[in-house]
Amino acid sequence: MIAVLGAALAFLEGAAHAGGQGAVRQDADRKVVTMTDGQGDLSLRLRYDGKCMLDQITVRGRQVAGADGVADGVRIDGQWYTTRTGGASPNVAAGKNTLTVRGIVYGKPDFQVRETWYFKTKPDGIEWTIQRRYPTAATLQDTGFPEWNFAAIDTWKGGVLGNGGVVWNKYLASNDATYGAHTSAVTFWNPDANDCLRITPTLPPGYQGAVRFSHQRSGQQSMHFSVSKEELKPNHELRRYLPDRGDLWAPFQVSPGEVRVTLTLQAPSYRDAYDRGTFRGVDGDGIRELMNTVSRYGVIDTHLTGGNGWLSGYICLHEQWYGQIALALADPNYTANLAATLNFERDHAIGADGRVKSRWTYDAGDAMPGTYDEYGFYEAQWGYLMDSQTDYVIDAAELYDLTGDTPWLAGQKATCEKALDYLIRREVGNTGLAAMRTDSEREHQGSDWLDIVWASYENALVNAEMYYALTHWADAEDALGDTQKASSYRAFAARLKSAFNKPIGEGGFWDPANQWYVYWRDKDGSAHGDNLVTPVNFSAIAYGLCDDPARRKAILDRTEAEMRKEKLFFWPLTFSSFLPEEAASSNFPFPTYENGDIFMSWGEVGVRAYAAYDPALALKYVQQTLARYAKDGLSCQRYLRGSQEGAGDDILAGNCMTIVGLYRDIYGVQPKPNRLYLEPHLSRELNGTQLRYLLRGQKYVIDLNTNGSAITANNCTIRDTSPFAVNAANNSLEYFPGQSKEWALSVTPAKGQRVTIQIASWPTDANAPRRWTELGSGKGKAAYVVAHLMPNTVYEWKIGGKAAGRLRSDGAGSLRFATAWDGVAREVEVGRPIPCKPTPALRATPPATGRVIRIDIAGSLRKSVSCKPFPSREGWREAPGWVCKGWGAP
CATH class of the missing domain: 2.60.40 (Immunoglobulin-like)
Incomplete structure (x- = not known):
């Protein structure tokens, strides 16, 4: 146990920095200066021979700079002007661990930009300050503040962004492919070399940062920092990704005067910087890589966090797993960005009646006519997706579990209540079940995540999520002090649960013949989707509606039997076909798309459903997910049922949800607003797992074992x-x-x-x-x-x-x-x-002041103590078992 505690404390305390302040070495003859940090992990070489640029960047012994190195520049009137070409050599003053470069000039004859660079080496990095002065007001078409160029697109696997997202370089494979976001910090990493380059800018007050990553035709990867007074606007609709061009950001204005930016540059070990712990029974390196790629990829930009990603540019507000991704990722930047996203949606995606628009994207391509707005929100052309109501509330409630930020929660209160009340007003009778906007599948309109399946009227999936949203938001209402609202939501949820679990012959969703829940009931009472739809049945179990052990066993055993029969690596959406009238024709023949293919976004509810029932089975699908990630990076929308090969252009960040289930449901890591709750469901092969977990700025170490688990801080x-x-x-x-x-x-x-x-x-x-x-x-x-x-x-x-x-x-x-x-x-x-003795009685005579009394036991004066007066101020008063303040144990 002491050895385990020691390992935990090593993480909590962090490694002490070695080395001194670093060094600056100048070669005046060659006009180069080399700067190295105190640990020798990062080295920069400055060339100033008629130019001014960093031509070498050495990260933990690996040279990563491309031929164009690192330079500053501006683009005006279609022409780039940079510090790497032309101009006189600047003036250089080198100290022991400092370097000042003055007289850097570039630009058009009538627009000369002047800069001074300051470098300072430190024990664990190098600080670079750029002081830029614009001579007049101007419109810049682009800028590098600075522009970084790396040797090749595979110099780095990608870069973790300051908004919790990622630039994943495999998606910038073609020439001129470009992605950008409104953030400034980035940590590039290469897992094979075990190195990182972390760049953290500090901007002047009132300025905004943005980044743009491009695959240059020379083979280099470039990254341009932009610093501006106003937030940069996308140049092409709302796109943050362009497949074959680099003009991502629209031109912007600069004013005459000085702008000063400081870049903190560091080169940590990648395994140390992103150490998630020691894993047993699963591929720990795969978990780290999957979380740094797939789960982050859904962040399109600051205040735009979703589950599809920046290639296609979709955010589905009818997805309830963003808070759960934040739980597993444990990155405060992602968590903060999700909070900003929910605020943005609160302000722009939700109507006065509480209706939540179901999607956001770059353009109006798949929007219901007339619904796409200036902010990018719209209704899907497939129908009004009513789980937008529930899922927005779930995401807000689960984010509060992570942050404990009650003022933020209070800012969401009215909106979440409106979203829930929108469905509550659609209650069918006194059942607690909410009706969709369609009465029958014959209307050919979707109503939930399976958007081209015509689930209508009483939708079991939406109502299962409604139950989870009501019960979880009731806890949030308690935290805000509104116990009346909390009570009303719990009462509604109780009615819903009762109706949900009734047999289909009595108006519920349970099919006693097949021993599973059907998908929906039309207004005429007919049951539909009676084909073991996994999201419906997993959600019923995972969200607490199905608490009958016999029913859980029937569903989960049947599901596993079907999985073994087909030798599937992951759960499909259904095990048999919808009827032709129940889904869009593009879903046929079975299995096709939402009629039977494999969508991994439902992995967490599947793991949650199995974890308490059979942890080994839940773990099997985690292991198979990691094996698939090692094979193809989960870089697909879905997996085909027949071949089990990836398909679809719309790559889904939700493919990480099985690993989210590993953290939440198997490891049992479930943060609450004022604590870190642990409820593991382990199989023995996981014994010895030790997680490093960051929650609300506090580092925890979690040791997991079937004989008992521990948390250290x-x-x-x-x-x-x-x-x-x-x-x-x-x-x-x-x-x-x-x-x-x-x-x-x-x-x-x-x-x-x-x-x-x-x-x-x-x-x-x-x-x-x-x-x-x-x-x-x-x-x-x-x-x-x-x-x-x-x-x-x-x-x-x-x-x-x-x-x-x-x-x-x-x-x-x-x-x-x-x-x-x-x-x-x-x-x-x-x-x-210890009970007080009934005898002898304690007697007290209160004096006139009521401040000091005499204590008698068995008629003998024992002590006078300071005490509050007895109710009666006259005569003796027997008080068996009385203990007076100040009196010792009886």
């Missing part, structure tokens, strides 16, 4: 065999038993101490003993607080089975004490409360 490890949660607060670690929303034990190690706590027993009864085993290293005493006991009550305290004294809880029911150990594990117990 603040030099403290808490281990339990049951689900539990922790929260790192100040220098303490708080323990939450089970699903409790309030902590029950707080441990604060002394400075230099490391503490491990093994929970033995933590009952809900405040009168029952709490027991744990403590093990530690280092001197000093660890401070404990035990909460939620009986207030103002005496408890016996034991260490190592021996009485250590008696402690009185305070008015809030908390006990405080400290322990110092002798190097061996020992049990600590806060026992049952």
Whole structure:
């Protein structure tokens, strides 16, 4: 256990920087200067022989710069002017670890840009400040502030962006292919070389940053930084990707004067920088790569986070998994961008009646006529997709679980209520079931994610998501103090659940003959989609509607039997065909597209459905997903049922959802607004897995084992065999038993101490003993607080089975004490409360002031103490079992 704790603390404390401040070496004859950071991981070479550019970038011993290196420039009137061509040599002043380059001039004769560059080497990087001065106002068609050129498109696998997204270089394979976003920070990485180049700009107040990545015809990959007063606008509709040209951003205005930007450049080890932990039973490198590519690819731009990605440029607001991706990715930049996305959608995609537009994209290509707006939101031509209502609310509620940001949640309250109430107003009778906008499949309109299947009227998938949204948002209403709203949503959800689970003959969705849930019911009462539709049945189980063990077993066993029969690596949308009248003709013959093909976006609900039932089965599909990623990068929209080969141009970031299920449902990592909750469902081959997890700026280490799991933070490890949660607060670690929303034990190690706590027993009864085993290293005493006991009550305290004294809880029911150990594990117990003796009676005579009373036991004066007066101020008053403030144990 100590070895595990030591490994955990190494991650939490971080590695100390080695080396000094770095060095600057000038070769005046050759007019070059080499700058190296203190660790020797990053080296830049500046050439200033009639030009000014970085012609070499050495990252952990690997030369990555292309022939055009790194330079500054502007494009005006169709012509580029840069620091790499022409002009006089600038003036260079080199110090021990600093370099100043003055007199950099470039541009048109009537528009001469002047710059000064400042470099400073540091222990773990190099700081580069560019001071640019524009002579007059002008319109720039493009700029490099600076422009970076790398040797080839495969110099890097990609770059993680400051908005949580990614430039994935395999999607810039063709000449002139270009992608850009409104962010400035980027970390390029190469997993084979185990290196990164991290570029973090600091912009002046009031300025906006943007990046543009292009595959140059020379074979180089370029990246242009732009810095402007106003946010750059796309040059072609709302596109952030162009397959064969580089003019992504529209021209923009600059004003006369100075703009100063500082770039912090670092070259960390890739495995260290993106260390997700030690994995057992699965491909840990594959998990890291998949999360840094597939899951991030859905970020199109700042405040545009989706599940399709920037090649096709779609965001489906009728997808409920963005908060879940944020959970598994654990990148604060992605999380912040998702919050900005939901704010953007709140402001522009939701009508006054609460109707949520279902999609965003670059142009009006597949929009219902007249619905595409200036912000890019629209209704899909296939129909009104009603899961837009539920999924927006789910994403907001699950994001709050990650951030605990109550003011942000309050800003979403009215909108989420409107979105839910839109469906609540469509309740069928008093069933809790919401009706779609179509009455029958004969209208040939979709109503949910399976947009060209004609699910109508009472849609089981939408109503399953409605149940999940209502129950989850009710918790959010509690957090906002609106218990009335929370209660009304839970009551509606209870009606929905009851109706949902009724047999189809009684108006519900359960088919007792086939032992699964049907997809929808038309207004005439007829049942449809009776072909084991996996999103419907997995959602019913995963979201808590189907809590009948016999039904769960029937669905999951049948599903697995069908999977083995066809030897499928992943769950298809259905196992048998829809009827011809139930779906678009393009879905036939079966299996085709939404009628039977494999869409991996539903991986998390599948894993969640199986995890508690059979963890080994859930894990099998995680392993098969990782094997498929190793084969093709999951770079497809779907997999064909017959060949199981990837197909479709619309690459889906939702292909990561099975790995999201690994984190959420198998590893059991489920953040809550005030804690990190852990409810694992493990098979033995996962024993020894250790996760590094970042939540709300706090690093945690999670050790997983079928015999009990642990979480480490603040030099403290808490281990339990049951689900539990922790929260790192100040220098303490708080323990939450089970699903409790309030902590029950707080441990604060002394400075230099490391503490491990093994929970033995933590009952809900405040009168029952709490027991744990403590093990530690280092001197000093660890401070404990035990909460939620009986207030103002005496408890016996034991260490190592021996009485250590008696402690009185305070008015809030908390006990405080400290322990110092002798190097061996020992049990600590806060026992049952000690009852006060009924005799002899405690008598008190209150004086006139009511401030000091005489305490008599058995007629003898024992002590005078400060105490609140008794209700009666006259004569003796017997109070059996009375304990006065200030009086010791009876």
